[in-house]
Amino acid sequence: MKISHTVEPLDSPEDWTRLTRLLGGSTLGVVNNTVRHLRVLHAKSYVLEDPYIDRDYSADYAQFYARTFRTHERHCKRVHFFARDASPMLRRPLSTTQLNRLAEFAQETYLGFCVVRPLATAPIGRTVLLARAGNGFDMEATVTCRADFDAHLFGTRMRVTGTSFLQQDTRVGACAQVAIWAGMRHMHARHGYNWVSVADITRFARPPSVTEAVSLPNASDRLSSDAMVRAIAEAGYQPLVLPRLDIANAILPYVESGIPVILGLDIGGIVGHAVTVVGRVFAKQQAPTQRAIDYVPAFIVHDDQSGPYMWLPLDKDASTTFSFADDTIKRRSPGSALELNVESHGVFAVALMSTRVFSTAARAEHNAWSQINRNLNALPNARPALAEQGIQVNDELMDDLQAAHRADAIVLRTYLTSAAGYRRHLAQGSASDDLKDALLDLHLPHFTWITEISTVDSYNQPSPGLRRIYGHTVMDATSAAERTDGLLVLHLPGILITNDPNAARSQKVAGIRNDKLYECREKRL
Amino acid sequence: MANKQTDRGTPPKPAAGQSSERKTVPANSVGLSLTITKKALRDFDRIQQETIKAAEKDQKFSWR
Numbered sequence A: 001m002k003i004s005h006t007v008e009p010l011d012s013p014e015d016w017t018r019l020t021r022l023l024g025g026s027t028l029g030v031v032n033n034t035v036r037h038l039r040v041l042h043a044k045s046y047v048l049e050d051p052y053i054d055r056d057y058s059a060d061y062a063q064f065y066a067r068t069f070r071t072h073e074r075h076c077k078r079v080h081f082f083a084r085d086a087s088p089m090l091r092r093p094l095s096t097t098q099l100n101r102l103a104e105f106a107q108e109t110y111l112g113f114c115v116v117r118p119l120a121t122a123p124i125g126r127t128v129l130l131a132r133a134g135n136g137f138d139m140e141a142t143v144t145c146r147a148d149f150d151a152h153l154f155g156t157r158m159r160v161t162g163t164s165f166l167q168q169d170t171r172v173g174a175c176a177q178v179a180i181w182a183g184m185r186h187m188h189a190r191h192g193y194n195w196v197s198v199a200d201i202t203r204f205a206r207p208p209s210v211t212e213a214v215s216l217p218n219a220s221d222r223l224s225s226d227a228m229v230r231a232i233a234e235a236g237y238q239p240l241v242l243p244r245l246d247i248a249n250a251i252l253p254y255v256e257s258g259i260p261v262i263l264g265l266d267i268g269g270i271v272g273h274a275v276t277v278v279g280r281v282f283a284k285q286q287a288p289t290q291r292a293i294d295y296v297p298a299f300i301v302h303d304d305q306s307g308p309y310m311w312l313p314l315d316k317d318a319s320t321t322f323s324f325a326d327d328t329i330k331r332r333s334p335g336s337a338l339e340l341n342v343e344s345h346g347v348f349a350v351a352l353m354s355t356r357v358f359s360t361a362a363r364a365e366h367n368a369w370s371q372i373n374r375n376l377n378a379l380p381n382a383r384p385a386l387a388e389q390g391i392q393v394n395d396e397l398m399d400d401l402q403a404a405h406r407a408d409a410i411v412l413r414t415y416l417t418s419a420a421g422y423r424r425h426l427a428q429g430s431a432s433d434d435l436k437d438a439l440l441d442l443h444l445p446h447f448t449w450i451t452e453i454s455t456v457d458s459y460n461q462p463s464p465g466l467r468r469i470y471g472h473t474v475m476d477a478t479s480a481a482e483r484t485d486g487l488l489v490l491h492l493p494g495i496l497i498t499n500d501p502n503a504a505r506s507q508k509v510a511g512i513r514n515d516k517l518y519e520c521r522e523k524r525l
Numbered sequence B: 001m002a003n004k005q006t007d008r009g010t011p012p013k014p015a016a017g018q019s020s021e022r023k024t025v026p027a028n029s030v031g032l033s034l035t036i037t038k039k040a041l042r043d044f045d046r047i048q049q050e051t052i053k054a055a056e057k058d059q060k061f062s063w064r
Helices: A013-023 A029-040 A055-063 A096-109 A175-191 A198-204 A225-234 A247-256 A318-322 A361-388 A395-406 A419-428 A433-439 B004-009 B038-060
Strands: A004-009 A045-052 A076-082 A110-116 A124-129 A139-143 A147-153 A156-162 A238-241 A261-265 A271-283 A298-303 A307-313 A330-333 A336-339 A346-353 A410-418 A447-455 A471-476 A487-492 A495-499 A507-511 B024-026
Touching: A004 A013, A013 A029, A013 A076, A013 A110, A029 A124, A029 A307, A055 A124, A055 A198, A076 A096, A076 A147, A096 A110, A096 A156, A110 A147, A110 A156, A124 A156, A124 A307, A139 A298, A147 A175, A175 A198, A175 A225, A175 A261, A175 A271, A175 A346, A198 A225, A225 A238, A225 A261, A225 A346, A247 A261, A247 A271, A247 A298, A247 A346, A247 A361, A247 A410, A271 A307, A271 A346, A298 A318, A307 A318, A361 A395, A361 A410, A361 A447, A361 A471, A361 A487, A361 B038, A395 A410, A395 A447, A410 A419, A419 A433, A419 A447, A433 A487, A433 A495
Parallel strands: none
Antiparallel strands: A004 A045, A045 A076, A076 A110, A110 A124, A139 A271, A147 A156, A238 A346, A261 A271, A261 A346, A271 A298, A298 A307, A330 A336, A410 A447, A447 A471, A471 A487, A487 A495, A495 A507, A507 B024
16 A cells, blocks of 8 residues: 655645645635735745645544444545745655755755645644744734754654644534643643644543533533633643733733643633734834834734634724735624624633743733832932942943933833743853943843843834844743742843842842843744 | 053953953842842732633533
């Protein structure tokens, strides 16, 4: 028995129609949006691999499809997408030279894959496509929850960077399970957490509550909020439910950290729809404000009913202000289409947190702001006192920052990182040599909350490479909420305040020579 | 021949692997601090209570 490999072009409208049919047909919105994403990626050809044994579908099959009277296919198909014509790569015989060519070709042109399940109403199986870059004037879209995924063709490794996507089948799991699955698959690929299937998540959510017990198999077509939280905890994470008030602001630090957030959208009634937030869009503001969330007109989400990398506007006006067009999530009914947005529909959010993190982003930023505020208020007196002791702040930058503070024009951006990630960013970034020298050998906990300090002018830049910070704080993410020594570092222009929670009289101020503005962290693999 | 005055004015180079000399003073001696204020803690407790109340309301939802 052989696996068949067929190459097809993606040039003419007929080619795209053929692909749409292969993926399940144009009556499914998720298929149309997957195809639309491939068009934006400028896919030029695909290779159909048939049959393909998919681990996720096999888990679903064992859990449900193998136990039905009606016979279901066991095997899937897999479609690999390329940015150039792949047909020369598949010429036989498959010599070493030919396979090396394929490896090189894939490195340059591979756009990802889509598993096609033998399920007429839910054909889109595990799919990883390259996330789109760019996006319009004065806008930057970043999928922060992205990881490397490998696929193999004739034993040749092909790598794509993206976020796993899946369509719900409502037999093994609904949108709640699939939204959790997408988040957990990212954490598996990026950080080595356990591999879990949709069937596992449904099992983790047991025992069923009244809500899950209204359908058979139990919990197959919905999960309650409690059951979602239970499933996340059972899978080895700390579920963190985020404040419903100002929910977009609450979500942002986790998305900036590369932590997937499951977002529940109220679409009327008590049955809502869950999506996975995997990134955010940054837009330069005409009248810049102090809140980091005001620079984010949309989150990037995986919506198992609409498609991968969809945009969820922050409010009802964002998509017209920024021309999001077809990228947004719409609920269609005869004669109308309701575009969903965070402000009007977001009511429940839960982040997949490590069990080693003991403080929240809200607490970290609140703590950071409290200390920044207090120390900037103290600086008019502290500067001469520091100068007397031989420590000179960077006058120009400190004056700028103090002026921004007086004008309520300081922007804070908070994210969670590991000590290694923090040092790597600092070492590779544009901070002054003396700041690097002072910070790179500091003993830090495994997880820290970083809060970057910018002014509206230094932050309001469309490209992450142009955004600059005046300083930052480092907070111990393993400190308990009631402790007062969580803040370990506060860097302001020319000075570094450090706190060793394990030492007496531990708070010290050091001078930083030749200090300067430096880059915001940009999420990289 | 080394100039003695120059030698005295040049800070010693740190040995490999050691931090360089850096002027450091206790934070409280210049009026700076990293200790969270009681007000900030109270504010955060209030926010946390609001979050719990909202989360209890959201228990009514199920997701599909």
